[in-house]
Amino acid sequence: MSYLKNLPEAENKRILIVGGGFAGLRVARKLKGTGYQILMIDKNNYHQFQPLFYQVAASGLEPSAISFPLRRIFKGVPNMLFRMVELEKVEYENNRVLTNKGYIDYDYLVLATGADTNYFGMENIKKYGTPMKSVSEALYIRNRLIANFEEAYTCDSQEKRRQLLNVVVVGGGPTGTELAGAIAEMKRYSLPKDYPTMDFSDMRVILVEMGGRLLNGMSDVAGEKSLKFLESLGVEVMLNAAVKDYDGENVKLEDQEIPSNILLWAAGVAPNPVPGLPEEKFFRGRLKVNEFLEVEGMKNIFALGDLAYFEEEKFPKGHPQVAQVAIQMGDRLAKNFKLIDKKKEPKGFSYTDLGSMATIGRKLAVVDLPFIKFQGFIAWLTWLFVHLMAIVGVKNRLFIFMNWAWSYLNFDASLRLLIRPRKVQHEEEELMIDDSK
Amino acid sequence: MSYLKNLPEAENKRILIVGGGFAGLRVARKLKGTGYQILMIDKNNYHQFQPLFYQVAASGLEPSAISFPLRRIFKGVPNMLFRMVELEKVEYENNRVLTNKGYIDYDYLVLATGADTNYFGMENIKKYGTPMKSVSEALYIRNRLIANFEEAYTCDSQEKRRQLLNVVVVGGGPTGTELAGAIAEMKRYSLPKDYPTMDFSDMRVILVEMGGRLLNGMSDVAGEKSLKFLESLGVEVMLNAAVKDYDGENVKLEDQEIPSNILLWAAGVAPNPVPGLPEEKFFRGRLKVNEFLEVEGMKNIFALGDLAYFEEEKFPKGHPQVAQVAIQMGDRLAKNFKLIDKKKEPKGFSYTDLGSMATIGRKLAVVDLPFIKFQGFIAWLTWLFVHLMAIVGVKNRLFIFMNWAWSYLNFDASLRLLIRPRKVQHEEEELMIDDSK
Numbered sequence: 001m002s003y004l005k006n007l008p009e010a011e012n013k014r015i016l017i018v019g020g021g022f023a024g025l026r027v028a029r030k031l032k033g034t035g036y037q038i039l040m041i042d043k044n045n046y047h048q049f050q051p052l053f054y055q056v057a058a059s060g061l062e063p064s065a066i067s068f069p070l071r072r073i074f075k076g077v078p079n080m081l082f083r084m085v086e087l088e089k090v091e092y093e094n095n096r097v098l099t100n101k102g103y104i105d106y107d108y109l110v111l112a113t114g115a116d117t118n119y120f121g122m123e124n125i126k127k128y129g130t131p132m133k134s135v136s137e138a139l140y141i142r143n144r145l146i147a148n149f150e151e152a153y154t155c156d157s158q159e160k161r162r163q164l165l166n167v168v169v170v171g172g173g174p175t176g177t178e179l180a181g182a183i184a185e186m187k188r189y190s191l192p193k194d195y196p197t198m199d200f201s202d203m204r205v206i207l208v209e210m211g212g213r214l215l216n217g218m219s220d221v222a223g224e225k226s227l228k229f230l231e232s233l234g235v236e237v238m239l240n241a242a243v244k245d246y247d248g249e250n251v252k253l254e255d256q257e258i259p260s261n262i263l264l265w266a267a268g269v270a271p272n273p274v275p276g277l278p279e280e281k282f283f284r285g286r287l288k289v290n291e292f293l294e295v296e297g298m299k300n301i302f303a304l305g306d307l308a309y310f311e312e313e314k315f316p317k318g319h320p321q322v323a324q325v326a327i328q329m330g331d332r333l334a335k336n337f338k339l340i341d342k343k344k345e346p347k348g349f350s351y352t353d354l355g356s357m358a359t360i361g362r363k364l365a366v367v368d369l370p371f372i373k374f375q376g377f378i379a380w381l382t383w384l385f386v387h388l389m390a391i392v393g394v395k396n397r398l399f400i401f402m403n404w405a406w407s408y409l410n411f412d413a414s415l416r417l418l419i420r421p422r423k424v425q426h427e428e429e430e431l432m433i434d435d436s437k
Numbered sequence: 438m439s440y441l442k443n444l445p446e447a448e449n450k451r452i453l454i455v456g457g458g459f460a461g462l463r464v465a466r467k468l469k470g471t472g473y474q475i476l477m478i479d480k481n482n483y484h485q486f487q488p489l490f491y492q493v494a495a496s497g498l499e500p501s502a503i504s505f506p507l508r509r510i511f512k513g514v515p516n517m518l519f520r521m522v523e524l525e526k527v528e529y530e531n532n533r534v535l536t537n538k539g540y541i542d543y544d545y546l547v548l549a550t551g552a553d554t555n556y557f558g559m560e561n562i563k564k565y566g567t568p569m570k571s572v573s574e575a576l577y578i579r580n581r582l583i584a585n586f587e588e589a590y591t592c593d594s595q596e597k598r599r600q601l602l603n604v605v606v607v608g609g610g611p612t613g614t615e616l617a618g619a620i621a622e623m624k625r626y627s628l629p630k631d632y633p634t635m636d637f638s639d640m641r642v643i644l645v646e647m648g649g650r651l652l653n654g655m656s657d658v659a660g661e662k663s664l665k666f667l668e669s670l671g672v673e674v675m676l677n678a679a680v681k682d683y684d685g686e687n688v689k690l691e692d693q694e695i696p697s698n699i700l701l702w703a704a705g706v707a708p709n710p711v712p713g714l715p716e717e718k719f720f721r722g723r724l725k726v727n728e729f730l731e732v733e734g735m736k737n738i739f740a741l742g743d744l745a746y747f748e749e750e751k752f753p754k755g756h757p758q759v760a761q762v763a764i765q766m767g768d769r770l771a772k773n774f775k776l777i778d779k780k781k782e783p784k785g786f787s788y789t790d791l792g793s794m795a796t797i798g799r800k801l802a803v804v805d806l807p808f809i810k811f812q813g814f815i816a817w818l819t820w821l822f823v824h825l826m827a828i829v830g831v832k833n834r835l836f837i838f839m840n841w842a843w844s845y846l847n848f849d850a851s852l853r854l855l856i857r858p859r860k861v862q863h864e865e866e867e868l869m870i871d872d873s874k
Contacts, residue, residue, distance in 0.1 A: 005593040006634045045587065046854045062499050067854050071631045084587045084855075101591040140859040150482065150521045154538040156442040194508045197443045395843055399836070406832055417483045417504045418521075421858030422577040 004083060004102040010037035011079075015337065016097065016106035018087050020047045020070045022323045023305035024112035025392070026330025027337075028080065029073060035341055037079045039106075041099065043086045045070055048135045049391055051323065052400075054175065056138035057145070057264075058182035059190075059415040060407060063135045065400050068392040087113065090276035092301060097276075108300045110333065111274055111287065115306035115321060118270035128248040129265040132175065141264065145183070146418045148261050153195050158202070163259040165203035168251045170243050171266035172209030173216065174358040177226055179264060180207040181360035184233035189411045206236045206258060208243055208251075210267070215366065217320055218356055222366040225375040229360040243267075269321055271307045283309045286318065291348030293333050304329040312351060319351050328352065359383045362408070441520060441539040447474035448516075452774065453534065453543035455524050457484045457507045459760045460742035461549035462829070463767025464774075465517065466510060472778055474516045476543075478536060480523045482507055485572050486828055488760065489837075491612065494569060494578035494701075495619035496627075496852040497844060502837050504572050505829040524550065527713035529735060534713075545737045547770065548711055548724065552743035552758060555705035565685040566702040569612065578701065582620070583855045585698050590632050595639070600696040602640035605688045607680050608703035609646030610653065611795045614663055616701055617644040618797035621670035626848045643673045643695060645680055645688075647704070652803070654757055655793055659803040662812040666797040680704075706758055708744045720746045723755065728785030730770050741766040749788060756788055765789065796820045799845070 012035045017024045020042040031038050049066040056063055074080040085099040096105050117131035132138050145167070152164035169180040184205045192200055207214075207230065213223040214230075214237070230237055238253070245252040246263050271285040281287055281295055286309035288296045293308060295301045305326030309318045319325040328351055336346035355369035357379065365380040367373065374382075384404065391397050449472045454461045457479040468475050486503040493500055511517040522536040533542050554568035569575050582604070589601035606617040621642045629637055644651075644667065650660040651667075651674070667674055675690070682689040683700050708722040718724055718732055723746035725733045730745060732738045742763030746755045756762045765788055773783035792806040794816065802817040804810065811819075821841065828834045 005591050006632075007591075008634060044855065045583070046856075062501055063856050064499055064852050064854055067856065069631075069853055071853070075630050076633075083591060085591060102593070134859075136857055136859045139856070146482070154442050154444075154520060154522060156539070193512050194506075195443075196513075197445060399839070402836070402839075415501050416506055416508070417501055418481065419483075419500050419504065419576070420573055422571075422573045 004085070004099070004104055007039070007081065007083070007104070008037075010039075010107070012036055013107040014039055014105070015108045015110060016041070016104060017110040017112060018042075018097070019112035019114055019305075020044070020082075021050075021112060021114045021305060021326065023114075023326035023330040024110065025070075025073070026327050027110055027112070027304070027334045030331060030334030031337060032077055032080065034338060035079075036108075036337065037081070038074075039081045039083070039104065040070065040074070041083050041085050041087065041104070042070060043084065045082075045084045046135075047392060050133075051174075051387060051390070053132050053135065053138040054179040054182050056135060057132060057141035057179060058186055059142055059146070060182070061400060061403055062415060063139050065396055065403065066391070067135050068396060072393070088275065090274060090301075092277065092298060095300070106300075108302070108337070110302045110304065111295075111307055112304040112326070112330070113272040113274060113307055114326075115269035115271045117265060118268035119265070120268065122245075124246055125243070125263070125265060128246050129170075129263045131265050132179065133269070141262075142415075143418055143420070144262055145186075146416055149191065149195060150418065153198055159259070162202050162204075163249060164261050165200070166206070166258060166260040167204075167262055167264065168206045168208060168243075168258055168260045169264045169266060170208045171268065172207060172211065172214040172237075172239070173266065174356075176207060176209070176264070176266035177214055177230065177358055177360060179266060180205055180235050180237075181230055181233055181364070184230070184235045185361050188233065190416070194416065204236060204258070205234065206238060206260075208238045208241050208253065210240070210242045212239055214239075215358055217322070218358070218366065219368045219373050221373055222358070222368050222375065225366050226358060226360055229364040229366075229375075232364075233361050269306065274307070277301075283318075291350075292336060292346050293329055293349055302333055304333060310349065312349070315351060322356070324354055324356075325351055357383050357386065362411075441522070441536070441541055444476070444518065444520070444541070445474075447476075447544070449473055450544040451476055451542070452545045452547060453478070453541060454547040454549060455479075455534070456549035456551055456742075457481070457519075458487075458549060458551045458742060458763065460551075460763035460767040461547065462507075462510070463764050464547055464549070464741070464771045467768060467771030468774060469514055469517065471775060472516075473545075473774065474518070475511075476518045476520070476541065477507065477511070478520050478522050478524065478541070479507060480521065482519075482521045483572075484829060487570075488611075488824060488827070490569050490572065490575040491616040491619050493572060493575035494582070494616060495623055496579055496583070497619070498837060498840055499852060500572045500576050502833055502840065503828070505833060509830070525712065527711060527738075529714065529738060532737070543737075545739070545774070547739045547741065548732075548744055549741040549763070549767070550709040550711065550744055551763075552706035552708045554702060555707035556702070557705065559682075561683055562680070562700070562702060565683050566607075566700045568702050569616065570706070578699075579852075580855055580857070581699055582623075583853055586628065586632060587855070590635055596696070599639050599641075600686060601698050602637070603643070603695060603697040604641075604699055604701065605643045605645060605680075605695055605697045606701045606703060607645045608705070609644060609648065609651040609674075609676070610703065611793075613644060613646070613701070613703035614651055614667065614795055614797060616703060617642055617672045617674075618667055618670055618801070621667070621672045622798050625670065627853065631853065641673060641695070642671065643675060643697075645675045645678050645690065647677070647679045649677055651676075652795055654759070655795070655803065656805045656810050658810055659795070659805050659812065662803050663795060663797055666801040666803075666812075670798050670801075706743065711744070714738075720755075728787075729773060729783050730766055730786055739770055741770060747786065749786075752788060759793070761791055761793075762788055794820050794823065799848075 014037040017040040046067040055061040089098040119126040251258040287303035306321040332349040357367040359365040365383040367379040454477040483504040492498040522538040526535040556563040688695040724740035743758040769786040794804040796802040802820040804816040
């Protein structure tokens with residue numbers, strides 16, 4: 001294990017940020033031009049805008065539109081560095097992390113590695129289910145759906161055809177709700193044009209939620225309205241229902257089986273593991289931090305976003321694992337680094353809920369703001385505006401806006417191309433994401 | 438083997454077009470609204486705009502920008518049908534083709550299956566080399582290049598780093614020339630910004646051509662100028678040089694070895710095979726056709742484009758395998774079908790060379806028109822305009838224009854995202870293109 005090649009020494013203190021998601025990105029951007037050396041590592045060379053994954057899956061947006069090259073943020077800024085390497089272990093006693101390409105020493109370590117899909121120990125779901133926690137996975141869903149539709153079109157068994165057309169989404173949070181809505185809109189607007197002689201009454205879009213309502217993190221009215229919107233689009237919403245098993249062909253619920261070739265699993269997240277830190281630092285996989293976002297008992301290691309667990313007075317069971325929390329934590333930590341640099345006292349973190357929103361379909365969204373809740377067309381416009389503004393990069397913003405305008409005018413998500421990845425046998429497939437582990 | 442599901446009977450004569458490339462697409466579009474039933478089959482559900490593959494490879498354009506969904510052409514037009522199935526065999530005695538999803542009967546068969554990469558029997562090149570005859574392969578090149586650069590950045594052996602940075606392109610035709618130029622521009626403009634502490638004097642971009650000149654199908658002055666342009670961009674052009682072998686790490690020429698992790702093979706094409714037709718109908722893999730583009734001795738089977746071999750008086754060795762020939766053949770055949778429909782005599786095909794062009798880099802292109810040849814900035818603008826107009830689809834045209842404008846202003850091809858495909862073990866990888874056969 002050697003020191004990472006091409007990595008300049010830090011003249012001042014080095015802050016090593018692990019992960020370029022909402023939290024890590026915010027810390028890095030806010031510390032531009034300060035005296036620290038900022039070094040970010042991530043296993044991908046791009047930031048992923050998770051709230052729009054479902055539009056990639058539903059053929060509405062290109063992966064590149066919601067992915068921002070992390071190198072560009074660091075381009076030309078002295079003392080800001082990015083390396084595409086994977087964290088393997090934190091050697092906190094030595095202020096060092098091991099990566100797959102060599103070790104890196106740090107003065108401060110910011111852990112912002114986020115969360116991945118939680119299968120709750122169900123091995124068959126992990127094996128046959130399809131998650132959506134990365135832009136690659138979203139693109140895979142798109143390809144899988146199109147391949148199924150094409151297969152169904154020339155398939156001469158009605159039973160098999162239904163299995164190919166049905167889509168089961170599990171999880172009534174924002175991801176599952178938005179995904180189910182988007183697929184239902186495909187069924188309504190674009191698929192009948194693409195496959196004119198196919199009978200789409202054979203196709204069912206089913207949303208399975210364990211609890212008694214949708215969008216549990218939002219208001220009651222948002223939950224009820226989103227249910228109404230989904231039903232108006234033809235989604236079969238099954239509340240108080242749980243998936244028991246899946247073999248790639250039939251989804252087993254408690255009281256019935258649904259034939260389906262694809263099970264989209266959006267039922268929960270689990271923090272990515274951080275090898276090297278003692279087990280007692282974690283609570284349910286999340287790193288316990290104090291109000292300064294320091295990992296308990298470790299003065300120079302911080303955890304942010306989905307990975308962090310902090311029992312704030314208003315949030316005695318920790319914060320929701322959403323983008324807003326990650327962004328606000330990143331803001332606070334960046335400000336604290338600036339205070340520390342000026343030998344001032346850092347301030348404690350406190351989360352301000354700015355509200356939340358979800359879009360179910362064309363002109364159908366639900367918005368909860370602190371002082372007002374609204375749904376429908378205005379909510380949809382609000383959702384569009386907020387997400388457009390939140391996207392990183394002027395070019396991405398412009399291209400997404402044009403894509404949305406185009407789709408709106410044409411009633412058509414236009415990227416239904418089944419572009420298959422190339423498989424090369426002599427390679428050990430290092431260009432693939434292995435989902436089987 | 439059963440009749441293809443969901444396929445309506447033909448009320449009039451059915452024209453079955455195999456392949457949605459330049460030739461097949463042209464026939465289909467020109468026969469819109471005629472009395473024939475037009476049925477197109479293709480293994481992909483999109484048309485690929487081959488002239489811009491190299492820009493996908495060099496991170497300049499998204500795959501979707503140069504891929505046009507074939508279903509959209511057929512959308513809402515009665516008597517026009519598309520099916521994503523693969524041709525397996527022509528049973529010409531029965532006026533029937535077999536596909537991987539069932540058989541299809543035809544009245545007229547139009548074979549426009551194009552050409553794939555020709556490795557000239559070199560097994561190692563086929564195994565370790567990288568072709569660029571599809572949008573998937575172009576995207577693979579992009580990912581491979583970015584992965585190599587990332588790897589080189591953190592690699593601590595100079596020898597290994599050089600191997601990762603070097604790029605060898607084989608074939609001095611338009612594809613190889615344009616690809617080498619685009620990669621040299623990445624080296625000059627965008628890579629030093631992305632990898633600020635890497636020494637790019639270690640990186641070589643090499644173009645190997647067997648003959649004594651570049652762009653053999655074009656004028657002498659175009660060949661000489663393109664050589665000059667490439668050298669001005671820092672490409673090492675090796676003329677009269679042939680690749681003997683490649684093991685994935687070292688490219689073996691007659692008199693030297695070049696360490697390189699990637700060998701881009703653009704040295705030749707071979708027609709895709711058409712199983713079922715007698716061997717004597719072929720000349721070097723191409724189907725011999727008469728002036729009406731009928732396969733010799735078969736009144737209702739036609740071959741077009743790269744697949745067709747026709748010894749016209751002006752072209753006694755057959756036509757060049759380029760887009761213009763395919764398009765003009767498609768035009769002629771569509772017109773002939775209209776004539777046949779009106780019980781008139783079809784007319785013979787004759788190729789009109791409208792000229793050709795290639796772009797080497799920013800403001801550097803060569804253009805041969807029948808009455809004038811020019812190079813440089815005006816040629817580059819001409820190239821941009823012609824290719825923009827040739828792209829299928831208003832949206833694609835708009836998005837490509839914006840991408841080009843953006844890149845021009847920023848000196849930056851902006852899509853350097855290494856988005857890895859997702860690998861799923863339980864599937865038989867039917868979403869992959871298997872390149873190992």
